[in-house]
Amino acid sequence: MRDEHFRIRATGALGRFQLSHLRKIGFVLVFSLVAAACGGGDDGGGGTDQAAQPAVNQVLTVGAGEDQFVREGTSANLGVQPVNANIAETLTYLTPNYEVRPMLAERWEFRAPNTWRFFLRPNVRFHDGSPLNAQAVKTTLFDRVAQQRGGGTIKAGPNSAVVVNDLTIDFTPTAPNYRVPEQVVHPSNVVYAPGTDTGNKPVGTGPFKFVEYAPKERLVVERNSDYWGEEAKLSRITYRFFPDANARRLALEAGDVDVVLGVSGPDVKGLKSRGFEVMNSPVGSYQAIYANILGGPPHDLLKEVAVRDAINLAIDRRQLVEGVLEGQATADQTMIPPQALGRYRNKITGTPFDQNRARSVLDAAGWRPGADGIREKNGRKLTLQLISGFGGAEVHKPVPTYLQSELRKVGIGIDIVERPDSASYQSLIDSGSGDLFLERGSQNDANVGFLPTLLFYTGGSGASAQYTKLFAPGPRFDEILTPAVTEPDADKTQSIVADAMHQLIDVDKVVIPLAGLFQMYGMKKTVQGFTPHPSTISLRWDTVSVGTGR
Amino acid sequence: MRAYVARRLLLLIPTLIGMSILTFGVSNLTPGDPAFAFASRLASRPATPDEVAEARKDLGLEGGLVPRYFRWAGRALQGDLGISFSTRLPVRPELVERARFTLQLAVPAALLSLLIAIPVGIVSAVRRNRLTDQVLRVVTLAGASVPSFWLALLLIVVLAVKWGLVPSAGRGGAESYLLPVLTLAMAPAAVLARFTRSAVLETLSSDYVVTARAKGAREAVVVGRHALRNALVPLVTAMGTSLGALIGGAAVVETVFVWPGIGRLLVEAILQRDYPVIAGIVLYSGAVFAVISLVVDLLYAVIDPRIRLVAER
Numbered sequence: 077m078r079d080e081h082f083r084i085r086a087t088g089a090l091g092r093f094q095l096s097h098l099r100k101i102g103f104v105l106v107f108s109l110v111a112a113a114c115g116g117g118d119d120g121g122g123g124t125d126q127a128a129q130p131a132v133n134q135v136l137t138v139g140a141g142e143d144q145f146v147r148e149g150t151s152a153n154l155g156v157q158p159v160n161a162n163i164a165e166t167l168t169y170l171t172p173n174y175e176v177r178p179m180l181a182e183r184w185e186f187r188a189p190n191t192w193r194f195f196l197r198p199n200v201r202f203h204d205g206s207p208l209n210a211q212a213v214k215t216t217l218f219d220r221v222a223q224q225r226g227g228g229t230i231k232a233g234p235n236s237a238v239v240v241n242d243l244t245i246d247f248t249p250t251a252p253n254y255r256v257p258e259q260v261v262h263p264s265n266v267v268y269a270p271g272t273d274t275g276n277k278p279v280g281t282g283p284f285k286f287v288e289y290a291p292k293e294r295l296v297v298e299r300n301s302d303y304w305g306e307e308a309k310l311s312r313i314t315y316r317f318f319p320d321a322n323a324r325r326l327a328l329e330a331g332d333v334d335v336v337l338g339v340s341g342p343d344v345k346g347l348k349s350r351g352f353e354v355m356n357s358p359v360g361s362y363q364a365i366y367a368n369i370l371g372g373p374p375h376d377l378l379k380e381v382a383v384r385d386a387i388n389l390a391i392d393r394r395q396l397v398e399g400v401l402e403g404q405a406t407a408d409q410t411m412i413p414p415q416a417l418g419r420y421r422n423k424i425t426g427t428p429f430d431q432n433r434a435r436s437v438l439d440a441a442g443w444r445p446g447a448d449g450i451r452e453k454n455g456r457k458l459t460l461q462l463i464s465g466f467g468g469a470e471v472h473k474p475v476p477t478y479l480q481s482e483l484r485k486v487g488i489g490i491d492i493v494e495r496p497d498s499a500s501y502q503s504l505i506d507s508g509s510g511d512l513f514l515e516r517g518s519q520n521d522a523n524v525g526f527l528p529t530l531l532f533y534t535g536g537s538g539a540s541a542q543y544t545k546l547f548a549p550g551p552r553f554d555e556i557l558t559p560a561v562t563e564p565d566a567d568k569t570q571s572i573v574a575d576a577m578h579q580l581i582d583v584d585k586v587v588i589p590l591a592g593l594f595q596m597y598g599m600k601k602t603v604q605g606f607t608p609h610p611s612t613i614s615l616r617w618d619t620v621s622v623g624t625g626r
Numbered sequence: 627m628r629a630y631v632a633r634r635l636l637l638l639i640p641t642l643i644g645m646s647i648l649t650f651g652v653s654n655l656t657p658g659d660p661a662f663a664f665a666s667r668l669a670s671r672p673a674t675p676d677e678v679a680e681a682r683k684d685l686g687l688e689g690g691l692v693p694r695y696f697r698w699a700g701r702a703l704q705g706d707l708g709i710s711f712s713t714r715l716p717v718r719p720e721l722v723e724r725a726r727f728t729l730q731l732a733v734p735a736a737l738l739s740l741l742i743a744i745p746v747g748i749v750s751a752v753r754r755n756r757l758t759d760q761v762l763r764v765v766t767l768a769g770a771s772v773p774s775f776w777l778a779l780l781l782i783v784v785l786a787v788k789w790g791l792v793p794s795a796g797r798g799g800a801e802s803y804l805l806p807v808l809t810l811a812m813a814p815a816a817v818l819a820r821f822t823r824s825a826v827l828e829t830l831s832s833d834y835v836v837t838a839r840a841k842g843a844r845e846a847v848v849v850g851r852h853a854l855r856n857a858l859v860p861l862v863t864a865m866g867t868s869l870g871a872l873i874g875g876a877a878v879v880e881t882v883f884v885w886p887g888i889g890r891l892l893v894e895a896i897l898q899r900d901y902p903v904i905a906g907i908v909l910y911s912g913a914v915f916a917v918i919s920l921v922v923d924l925l926y927a928v929i930d931p932r933i934r935l936v937a938e939r
Binding site: 142144145146147148149151152153157158224225226229264275290291292293294316317318319320322323326327329330331332466495496497498499500501502503504506517530531540541542543 | 656657658659660662663666667668672673674675676677679680683684709712713714715723779782783786787790793794795796797881882883884886890891893894897898899
């Protein structure tokens, strides 16, 4: 009884203590939370201004996006795509400026009528110690790709690859394909050690060896000390997967990762102000609108070139890049990355911003402003449906709203239809339901003719029927582009494709380019030797190291 | 009691069949071609017609919806939920693995929410309309209203970025559980606290509580033995719903904290049009809710001896 009495008194005293103090503690905690959340601008541990000495532990953690590795089948690609951990390598390599350089193939040559001969680099070994030779390339690259329908982009067939000698292999596509060295830079064409389980334990020739993989969490690789090239500086890299871009950025700020892939535009200033480095690659992607020029009612308004011309003229791309995209883009109007077109990039002139001229063009075409400011002709309003967009509507925001306000100034109404992902967007392409289709696309290999052929060309196979039935500009474009299909010389191909893009963008105005986009990578200032690549799947990590700071 | 349990378990079968038809039908009728999504992801660009056709064949999407459903259902009956469109791995082991990760968060979150909710609800009820009650009501209202993604990011900014106390995301040591568990527990704790308050308030005005007080019982005994026990029946129902939602997977929390649980798997599956995974998760969630509902019903009888469970004839 005494004990119980004592306990009750003690509890009461404790209760009073807790109540009075908990209120204070609670207040302080809430205040701290809000204050800390609202604060910012201080150095959040972004490293130091100088990174003079290499760190003893050359260990790096990379914050990547969603884990999208395929684990089974001929498409299995663990550690290769979309996060390229440099485990396995390709015959040729895509530089950040879209040039093709030797990788596992030291050189290559075209042998008429339709064969590519690759001369392999000698003294290269896979991580399991077996040598790289022509037989391995035949089995794990060309024969593997041949199992895919159509033989992949390189058009490989079961008899395409022929071993000439230990270090020489001939590849003859099933159909004329003069772009093979430019296509095999893509990581879907890596070479594995024979017998490799590509979905669980990839074995390649790369500067890093597979260590462990925890699905949706991390991939770990370590330095390959027997690498044929210069040995990697890092001893170990852990790739951690952050599907949410905010969480990825915060992981960098918290010091949990050293590098993040895919920084979004609005995060750049904040990261820089907190002492982190943000590196931009050359332009490798684009944002553009495709005009449905072949649609039936009610999506037939863009058959009129004048309307397409007016849209082009009405968009202030400088304002779009500086104001809307916060300077994290360029006002390029080439669609294909300018450097991929080499010295021919200027053949595509683009359209200047001139809203007065846009109004004149529409006036001349008989489109008169209606009572609500939207133009009309023959009782029909000039209101277009803008579908946003390939890659998911989220990545395009707030561009559709900006376009809507700009086009309204010249009397063109825009209804925005947002699609959450590429698959549901594609269903509208399939049904032709829409007038303007907003897309983001990337150039991931050196074949400059690939995208125009895939999306707009009707002169041969390989094109997307869904796209061409809405966007194919017609015989003149096909006529210009056709020689690119059978031209082995890369320089001439660039020239031909530039001519075709000029026709597509400047003359036919089927593609309305908005901006050139680059990849942005955020990192601590202690990270050294990182080369930003416009195609994330071609990033190299062997030159990267970690410094200790001051 | 056994007959009741057996009957409830048997009822699971038509429930799951109905859910599977609904899920299979709805997910297949959603706009977007999974073959295109798969092939485009592999190519990092819009897929060519050949690539889409190849993917359609690989993914088993050839043929009509009805034959495909029966093929899938036939295999599901044998425990084979098919192959994921995204990873090309079997769905069932993936589900089991992911459910384990979800449980690692759901169980501590459920316990934490109870530890917070019951005392807060009782204090709030006992101190009805006083300052303590007013403050707790505001706090619980805020807790129930705050979106979990916002709370998650706020906690990361403060506890991981500013103070460096815990990792910002990912599975690791015990400290890595703190932020996701706190975030997950917040909403159910707030809701259950409000539930507890109203249930206790209701019983506090009951005749038997008045009688207990009149007989001189101490307030702690009145509240703990008489009021709370009688308030438990509605509370257990609310707990069951919260627990079901937690075990079913918390998509936002698992995504933000890079926790490879069921919720995150569902989001990925929806975005990739991964029909076998979507169907598998819906079946799993349905089974979880059905079992929890059964457990809740059984608990009624334990909590309140006046309740008897009988199988209807």
